[in-house]
Amino acid sequence: MIYMTNEETEAVDEIITNDEVDEITRAERLERAKVAAKPLIDHLEDAVGNDQFGNPVLNAKVGDKIIIERVASVLNHKPWLDTKTYVITSIDSRA
Structure with missing residues (x-):
């Protein structure tokens, strides 16, 4: 005390x-x-992976739904802001 x-x-x-x-x-x-x-999305497959050289690669195709979890990365505890769901309508394959 x-x-x-x-x-x-x-x-x-x-x-x-x-x-x-x-x-x-x-x-x-x-x-x-x-x-x-906050929705639980840990069980979902990652939409972005790495190729054999370690470069990021999109693991989705047109028509797939992609879920984006936004956090405030500039703050210390990186608090969760929201989770959004989008449908992929096109993919620009130009690198």
């Missing part, structure tokens, strides 16, 4: 107001709810 003096308690109260704590807990609750709604 941590014990603080009245002066220390007042200092903490000045730094973190109730509004800030409410905003932090609200943001945490929203993030937990969003992660709980």
Whole structure:
């Protein structure tokens, strides 16, 4: 258990107001709810593989559905943003 003096308690109260704590807990609750709604796609085959030289190759054909999972890669924890589904209508084979 941590014990603080009245002066220390007042200092903490000045730094973190109730509004800030409410905003932090609200943001945490929203993030937990969003992660709980994230679809499970780990069982799906990857749409992109590598050729014998290690270059990326599309493993899909016209008419296939492709699922894109977007994350905020510029943030520390790379939070999930959303998951989108698209149908491949054409493939440009030019490299």
